[in-house]
Amino acid sequence: MRRWIVGFGLAVAATCVPACGTEDPVPDVVVEISNVQFSPMDVTVEHGGTVEWRFDDGGLLHHVESPGLFDSGITGDGTFRHTFESVGVYEYSCSVHPYMIGVITVL
Ligand SMILES: [Cu+2]
Numbered sequence: 001m002r003r004w005i006v007g008f009g010l011a012v013a014a015t016c017v018p019a020c021g022t023e024d025p026v027p028d029v030v031v032e033i034s035n036v037q038f039s040p041m042d043v044t045v046e047h048g049g050t051v052e053w054r055f056d057d058g059g060l061l062h063h064v065e066s067p068g069l070f071d072s073g074i075t076g077d078g079t080f081r082h083t084f085e086s087v088g089v090y091e092y093s094c095s096v097h098p099y100m101i102g103v104i105t106v107l
Helices: 002-016
Strands: 029-034 037-039 042-045 049-055 078-084 088-093 101-106
Touching: 029 042, 042 049
Parallel strands: 029 049, 042 101
Antiparallel strands: 029 037, 049 078, 088 101
16 A cells, blocks of 8 residues: 555656646646637636636737636736636637637536
């Protein structure tokens, strides 16, 4: 039993190299923000899943916002994450470009 626990610990540690550190957990879905759009604009995750948005549009300012649910703030670089705990369909948009819309479906 003890040996099993030690083995499991080593396996977890091994999986963490080199990704573990500041960015935990690994996102389930990544949405790229480029060319003034969310790509893909419609994604699906299991409940408890984490979506990561990557601001990668040459410094152009964007915003990931679903009022009352999540808000990245307006920014031109970096990433933003949200973990979806409840089943549902969540629409979001960019306040800078209101025609930029996206949908997260949580199963
Ligand atoms: Cu935008």
